[in-house]
Amino acid sequence: MSGVTWVYIMLGLYIVYAFYWGIKGYVTEKTSSGYAIGGRSIPFIAFLMAATAASFSGWTFIGHPGLIWRDGLAYAFASFYVLTIPITGAFFAKRNWLLGKRYGFITPGDMYAYYFNSEAARWLTVLTAFLYSMFYTAVQLMASAALFHWVAGVPVIFGAIFMAFICWFYVCSGGMKASAWVGVLQFILLVGGIIILGYYVITSEAIGGWKAFSDHVNALDKRFLDVPRVINWGIGAAKGEVAWTAVMCLTYMFALMGIQSSPAFTMWNFGQKSPAPLAWQQTFMSTFVVGFALFYFTAFQGMGAKVLELQGVLKFTKDSDVVPILMKTYLPPFVLGIVFMGAIAAIHSTAAPYINTGGSILLRDVYWRYIRKQQASHSEQIWVNRILATVVTAAALIVGLNSTAALVILGALATAFGFVQYIYLMGVHWGFRFPAVGANLGMLAGMVAVFLTYYVWPNPLSMHSAFWGVFAAIVVAYLCRGVGVKDDAETIKRQNEIRAFLDSIDSPTPAGRTWRNAMKWVVPIWYFFAIGPACIWGNNAFSFAGFPPLWSWQIAWWILGIIMMWALCFKAEMSTCTQVMLERAEKDKMIVVKEA
Amino acid sequence: MGVLQPENITVINQERRNLTMKPEDLWMIGIVAFCILFTATFGWGLWG
Numbered sequence: 001m002s003g004v005t006w007v008y009i010m011l012g013l014y015i016v017y018a019f020y021w022g023i024k025g026y027v028t029e030k031t032s033s034g035y036a037i038g039g040r041s042i043p044f045i046a047f048l049m050a051a052t053a054a055s056f057s058g059w060t061f062i063g064h065p066g067l068i069w070r071d072g073l074a075y076a077f078a079s080f081y082v083l084t085i086p087i088t089g090a091f092f093a094k095r096n097w098l099l100g101k102r103y104g105f106i107t108p109g110d111m112y113a114y115y116f117n118s119e120a121a122r123w124l125t126v127l128t129a130f131l132y133s134m135f136y137t138a139v140q141l142m143a144s145a146a147l148f149h150w151v152a153g154v155p156v157i158f159g160a161i162f163m164a165f166i167c168w169f170y171v172c173s174g175g176m177k178a179s180a181w182v183g184v185l186q187f188i189l190l191v192g193g194i195i196i197l198g199y200y201v202i203t204s205e206a207i208g209g210w211k212a213f214s215d216h217v218n219a220l221d222k223r224f225l226d227v228p229r230v231i232n233w234g235i236g237a238a239k240g241e242v243a244w245t246a247v248m249c250l251t252y253m254f255a256l257m258g259i260q261s262s263p264a265f266t267m268w269n270f271g272q273k274s275p276a277p278l279a280w281q282q283t284f285m286s287t288f289v290v291g292f293a294l295f296y297f298t299a300f301q302g303m304g305a306k307v308l309e310l311q312g313v314l315k316f317t318k319d320s321d322v323v324p325i326l327m328k329t330y331l332p333p334f335v336l337g338i339v340f341m342g343a344i345a346a347i348h349s350t351a352a353p354y355i356n357t358g359g360s361i362l363l364r365d366v367y368w369r370y371i372r373k374q375q376a377s378h379s380e381q382i383w384v385n386r387i388l389a390t391v392v393t394a395a396a397l398i399v400g401l402n403s404t405a406a407l408v409i410l411g412a413l414a415t416a417f418g419f420v421q422y423i424y425l426m427g428v429h430w431g432f433r434f435p436a437v438g439a440n441l442g443m444l445a446g447m448v449a450v451f452l453t454y455y456v457w458p459n460p461l462s463m464h465s466a467f468w469g470v471f472a473a474i475v476v477a478y479l480c481r482g483v484g485v486k487d488d489a490e491t492i493k494r495q496n497e498i499r500a501f502l503d504s505i506d507s508p509t510p511a512g513r514t515w516r517n518a519m520k521w522v523v524p525i526w527y528f529f530a531i532g533p534a535c536i537w538g539n540n541a542f543s544f545a546g547f548p549p550l551w552s553w554q555i556a557w558w559i560l561g562i563i564m565m566w567a568l569c570f571k572a573e574m575s576t577c578t579q580v581m582l583e584r585a586e587k588d589k590m591i592v593v594k595e596a
Numbered sequence: 597m598g599v600l601q602p603e604n605i606t607v608i609n610q611e612r613r614n615l616t617m618k619p620e621d622l623w624m625i626g627i628v629a630f631c632i633l634f635t636a637t638f639g640w641g642l643w644g
Contacts, residue, residue: 202643203643203644208644209643209644210638210641210643210644211641211643211644212644214638279620280620283620283624284623284627288627288631292631292634296634544635544639545635545636545637545638545639546638546639547635547638555631555635558631559628559631559632562624562627562628562631563624563628566620566621566624570618570620570621
């Protein structure tokens with residue numbers, strides 16, 4: 001059978017699995033929160049795998065190797081997002097769950113509006129969620145259409161509509177829990193697909209195994225093997241150099257830290273049955289399993305494509321062509337079907353949660369609260385939620401099909417906007433003291449700064465817009481405090497009550513506190529050396545097993561990063577829970593959000 | 597040395613339990629060892 005036949009067979013099996021969970025959710029989910037956040041009962045294994053799959057989009061599968069081909073090993077520092085995405089979860093996820101459980105929050109807007117006693121916080125979060133969901137979903141759907149076109153020859157418009165339909169069906173019919181259970185399979189396909197493709201590239205006849213590959217890579221132009229400089233004192237990259245200065249590597253990771261601080265992920269935390277999977281997801285599934293796929297196998301694909309291009313074996317015109325061409329050239333028919341599904345799974349695993357949470361946030365924060373004045377039944381909410389999720393999907397498709405050139409920009413803006421949500425999360429979960437007005441103005445200033453430093457003056461000092469966004473947000477928030485803006489008595493009372501609750505239920509043990517104090521030094525030091533200014537030393541520091549120096553640096557700091565995440569999540573107790581905590585969370589309720 | 601009394605054995609067992617590594621510690625050690633060995637396989641020529 002041909003590769004295309006296997007592609008359709010695998011796609012058929014995948015559709016059966018996805019639709020099964022969609023229809024099952026349609027039959028079983030009967031409440032608004034049951035549909036929107038899985039009834040706060042997403043089980044351990046489903047969250048463990050689905051949250052990991054959702055964190056790493058189709059762009060990881062298709063775009064990441066392509067950019068390594070284009071920019072070389074300096075860009076491969078982006079693989080460190082296997083650690084920087086879940087580290088946001090280590091900071092906030094457990095406390096998201098605790099507050100969701102106690103106060104009955106369904107959307108992040110509920111939480112921020114309650115804590116800051118300000119509906120402006122809700123609206124800014126709705127705006128972030130809508131932009132994020134629409135643009136990020138658009139990027140995913142168009143990527144799936146492009147791949148479908150490359151591999152099976154399906155026209156892009158038809159492919160985009162077909163791929164959107166699959167995702168839309170299981171999300172709209174089954175809600176968050178269906179999305180989570182489909183995510184389990186998607187995680188396996190995603191990681192398996194990356195590893196398989198990398199393996200076939202490195203062992204292909206044209207490359208000839210590791211020794212030959214290593215010799216070719218080490219002989220490449222320095223442009224593809226080095227970080228060009230620590231910082232560029234100007235706008236964007238220095239002339240003739242790749243954009244990936246050391247500070248760009250660092251601040252780009254800040255942008256991707258925005259994935260788990262985005263409204264969608266906060267809702268996923270509300271949907272968990274318990275916080276028990278968090279530490280395992282952050283340390284092992286994300287940092288180790290996905291890291292294993294990225295640090296070795298995507299780099300094989302990207303650098304392999306460069307070697308094959310220089311040998312005249314393959315020709316690539318743009319970075320997004322790299323993975324589809326490698327797939328078509330080096331994979332046997334059956335394996336092509338598997339890897340194609342890996343790519344589609346990666347794309348859907350990200351699009352689905354954003355469609356689901358985008359619809360739910362519009363439903364709860366706009367329709368239910370402002371249009372129906374908190375008077376709609378469960379059934380009405382579920383059906384309107386489905387309609388709004390359809391609107392998000394349709395908007396994503398329209399944006400995707402009509403403004404392809406702007407898509408990459410819009411997708412990157414989305415994650416940077418997500419990172420600006422740190423301003424709210426820092427206040428709610430860790431008691432950073434700035435007034436509600438400061439938090440809202442800071443959020444607004446951060447979004448404006450992201451837009452300006454991405455679009456108008458791209459990357460000042462060669463630093464990503466996500467950095468400038470959060471920098472502006474923090475400066476504005478504290479300026480408001482500095483000029484004497486104060487919260488009213490009701491707001492202060494709410495905030496003190498939440499602080500007292502979190503301090504009583506989530507204080508570390510003496511051993512945990514010691515680890516936390518150590519991690520306050522260890523984490524910044526790791527950032528500084530692994531992906532910060534000191535990563536320039538990786539150009540010549542050491543080399544092992546045939547890997548060029550910068551690649552060796554990345555592998556060594558990734559392994560140290562696994563140890564750091566283990567210490568942070570488990571030993572410093574940032575993501576662990578105790579039986580006492582779980583029992584208290586079940587009983588100690590103070591519901592402030594009406595569900596229906 | 598006198599004979600250990602049951603209550604002392606309980607205390608010793610309790611201390612031993614406190615010293616025992618947790619599953620996440622074993623996983624971390626195993627994974628780091630795997631990563632180092634896997635990287636080394638390239639140097640050993642197992643990948644051609």
